[in-house]
Amino acid sequence: MKINLFEDKKTTDEHIDIYFSEMRPVIKQVIDIVKSERPSLPGRPADEDLDDGEEIFLDPGDIYYFDHVERKLFAYTENGVYRLMTTLGSVEEQLSPYGFVRISKSNLVNIYKIKQLKPDINMKVYVSFDNGERICINRSYKKSFTEYLQKMRRMSR
Amino acid sequence: MKDFIKSYLIELCCSYTIISVAGAFINMLAGTDTNNVNVIMMFIFCNIAVFVLSIHKFFEKLSPLAMIIIQYVVAVVMCTIAVLIATCFVGPVSPRGWFELFRSFTIPYVIGAALYYYRLWIEAGKQQDLLKEIQDLNEDKK
Numbered sequence: 001m002k003i004n005l006f007e008d009k010k011t012t013d014e015h016i017d018i019y020f021s022e023m024r025p026v027i028k029q030v031i032d033i034v035k036s037e038r039p040s041l042p043g044r045p046a047d048e049d050l051d052d053g054e055e056i057f058l059d060p061g062d063i064y065y066f067d068h069v070e071r072k073l074f075a076y077t078e079n080g081v082y083r084l085m086t087t088l089g090s091v092e093e094q095l096s097p098y099g100f101v102r103i104s105k106s107n108l109v110n111i112y113k114i115k116q117l118k119p120d121i122n123m124k125v126y127v128s129f130d131n132g133e134r135i136c137i138n139r140s141y142k143k144s145f146t147e148y149l150q151k152m153r154r155m156s157r
Numbered sequence: 158m159k160d161f162i163k164s165y166l167i168e169l170c171c172s173y174t175i176i177s178v179a180g181a182f183i184n185m186l187a188g189t190d191t192n193n194v195n196v197i198m199m200f201i202f203c204n205i206a207v208f209v210l211s212i213h214k215f216f217e218k219l220s221p222l223a224m225i226i227i228q229y230v231v232a233v234v235m236c237t238i239a240v241l242i243a244t245c246f247v248g249p250v251s252p253r254g255w256f257e258l259f260r261s262f263t264i265p266y267v268i269g270a271a272l273y274y275y276r277l278w279i280e281a282g283k284q285q286d287l288l289k290e291i292q293d294l295n296e297d298k299k
Contacts, residue, residue: 099291099295111288111291111292112291112292112295114288114292116285117281117284117285117288118281119274119277119278119281120220121222122220122221122222122223123220123221123222123225123273123274123277124220124221125277125280125281125284138217139217139221140217142280145284146280146283146284146287149284149287149288149291150287152291153287153290153291153294156290156291156294156295157294
């Protein structure tokens, strides 16, 4: 798809025109992103080669959590796992105002997708998601997690 | 390492002061007395306790339960070694003495572990309530 970008510092009417032959998912996504206030993240399906899979834009609202494994970053959604070509730190910085908080060195979770918080018999506290998955909250991040929840409650009121 | 030593010494000073002052009050109320060996042993046990509690960060990957058990074993071994060394100077410990030592050590440790577990449940409950409140206030973001 061809993209034309025009920079005009004097313009007061910023707008986007989309020309399309048929309403494909990628067009729909572009529209959703433009309409959305949340930033979107480019990613590719994790089970495909990085060069083959079509890059799609992920809405943070659809992401359950991010997992950083062997220097690779993955986003887990209801529809699948996507690989992102960025760092966990930059995603955290970008998505912190939208309900994403770090619970361990390699996991960033979406608090709006959490179903339950429960301590286990081994004294670890686990986060359970709508999709049945669960991740452990690391002891070192327990305090910052609580502080984040308190901050988000204040902001939500 | 410098920070570790600094915080170790601060915690040692605080814990030893609290224990020795509490011990002095108990002795005054009970009309009992202490001796130099007791004071030194109290200081050694304080060192062991502070050291064992300060190594928790090396068990980050383990569960808290595993960490508590490891810390308990390390503390028991170190206390046993300390008492064995002390017997070289003050005479042997009776079998009852060993039993009393481990009982007086184990009971507060188990109580402490139970309190930690209880606090964990309470904290998780509070976090769950906070989370529910945030989710209810932002129903559209779910």
